[in-house]
Amino acid sequence: MMSWQHRMQQAVMARHEAGRLRQRIVTQHDDARWMVVDGQRYRNFAANDYLGLSHDLRIINAWQQGAERYGVGAGGSGHVTGYSAAHAGLEAQLADWLGYSRALLFISGFAANQAVITALAGRDDRILADKLSHASLLEAARLSPAALRRFAHNQPDSLQRLLTSSIGGETLVVTEGVFSMDGDRAPLAALQQLTRDAKGWLMVDDAHGIGVTGAQGRGSCWQQQVKPELLIVTFGKAVGVSGAAVLCDEMSAEYLLQFARHLIYSTAMPPAQAWALQSALVCLQQGDDLRQQLAQNIAYFRRGASALPFRLMDSDSAIQPLIVGDDQHAMALARQLRARGCWVTAIRPPTVPPGTARLRITLNAMHQLADIDVLLESLYAAKSE
Numbered sequence: 001m002m003s004w005q006h007r008m009q010q011a012v013m014a015r016h017e018a019g020r021l022r023q024r025i026v027t028q029h030d031d032a033r034w035m036v037v038d039g040q041r042y043r044n045f046a047a048n049d050y051l052g053l054s055h056d057l058r059i060i061n062a063w064q065q066g067a068e069r070y071g072v073g074a075g076g077s078g079h080v081t082g083y084s085a086a087h088a089g090l091e092a093q094l095a096d097w098l099g100y101s102r103a104l105l106f107i108s109g110f111a112a113n114q115a116v117i118t119a120l121a122g123r124d125d126r127i128l129a130d131k132l133s134h135a136s137l138l139e140a141a142r143l144s145p146a147a148l149r150r151f152a153h154n155q156p157d158s159l160q161r162l163l164t165s166s167i168g169g170e171t172l173v174v175t176e177g178v179f180s181m182d183g184d185r186a187p188l189a190a191l192q193q194l195t196r197d198a199k200g201w202l203m204v205d206d207a208h209g210i211g212v213t214g215a216q217g218r219g220s221c222w223q224q225q226v227k228p229e230l231l232i233v234t235f236g237k238a239v240g241v242s243g244a245a246v247l248c249d250e251m252s253a254e255y256l257l258q259f260a261r262h263l264i265y266s267t268a269m270p271p272a273q274a275w276a277l278q279s280a281l282v283c284l285q286q287g288d289d290l291r292q293q294l295a296q297n298i299a300y301f302r303r304g305a306s307a308l309p310f311r312l313m314d315s316d317s318a319i320q321p322l323i324v325g326d327d328q329h330a331m332a333l334a335r336q337l338r339a340r341g342c343w344v345t346a347i348r349p350p351t352v353p354p355g356t357a358r359l360r361i362t363l364n365a366m367h368q369l370a371d372i373d374v375l376l377e378s379l380y381a382a383k384s385e
């Protein structure tokens with residue numbers, strides 16, 4: 001038997017030798033447009049802060065006001081004493097905005113996905129998930145006693161084939177609104193129809209759609225006029241803060257309050273944060289100018305990047321991956337871009353399928369056209385090196 005130390009050392013070494021070691025960097029200051037690392041300033045093309053709200057003074061002020069009013073911590077789980085008026089108000093605001101009976105808050109999108117899937121899925125059930133679903137969804141499905149099958153990315157036909165086999169229990173179909181590593185959108189209406197025909201439920205994780213698509217930023221489902229039984233929205237991306245919620249009907253909310261362990265055995269999000277999120281949602285709703293600026297930046301980038309010798313994904317979202325293929329090549333390109341003052345993250349397997357290492361470029365409303373020009377020039381220069 002190996003010792004714990006030996007086992008860990010072997011695993012880290014193997015990662016290292018595969019060229020897949022993940023390393024964190026310390027950012028000294030960053031906002032949606034700029035970030036500072038080791039005293040160097042870079043244009044930030046790596047954040048999910050699509051509207052720049054993480055540094056919006058209205059939301060910062062609300063957080064300060066919330067802290068003065070409620071203190072800095074919830075003091076307990078929502079089932080004990082941690083459920084404040086700020087939490088209740090935010091839940092009501094979310095449900096009303098997105099057209100659901102109920103909303104329940106979670107500390108993160110990862111926790112929300114784990115909680116919902118593991119509370120719902122039993123032994124005889126099946127979870128049919130898009131192959132490229134986020135790790136938090138697939139991991140939850142694997143940890144649950146239900147059977148997990150994955151359908152081909154964004155292909156309703158593939159889902160239909162899986163649905164033809166019969167099953168003793170219930171069916172949960174899982175997808176994202178906008179895919180986090182590809183930037184493309186799920187065909188939600190087709191997926192919903194198939195799911196309904198099979199008497200299953202649809203769960204959509206709209207982490208990258210909420211705030212940026214649909215009227216008032218209501219997200220991918222609203223935009224495609226689809227109402228999944230379970231909608232997950234997260235607040236760490238376009239909302240600029242952190243946290244998440246599930247939108248659902250009365251019965252599901254009551255069930256999750258009884259059985260979602262992440263709600264019962266974990267301290268609630270700080271009430272000041274819930275207070276700040278109420279303000280962030282108002283900023284989102286009023287953020288048409290920001291969404292317009294973002295759309296303009298995306299179009300400008302895509303026009304400029306179309307001549308680049310990389311495969312540009314079919315994405316009209318803020319996520320604009322350039323597929324490089326080889327892991328080391330993707331890492332080298334990211335380094336060359338950094339040398340030119342642009343911070344872009346190289347994404348490698350296992351986060352994406354082998355052979356599809358990429359530069360995951362994200363655009364946001366704070367970028368100026370001149371920033372995008374610098375990025376495009378750097379990409380051309382890096383490619384020819």
Ligand SMILES: *Cc1c(COP(=O)(O)O)cnc(C)c1O
Pocket residue numbers: 107108109110111113134136176180205207208234235236242243244
């Ligand atoms: C980021 C992300 C999550 C996790 O949300 P956090 O709030 O960051 O934990 C879940 N699902 C998708 C699709 C994501 O992109």
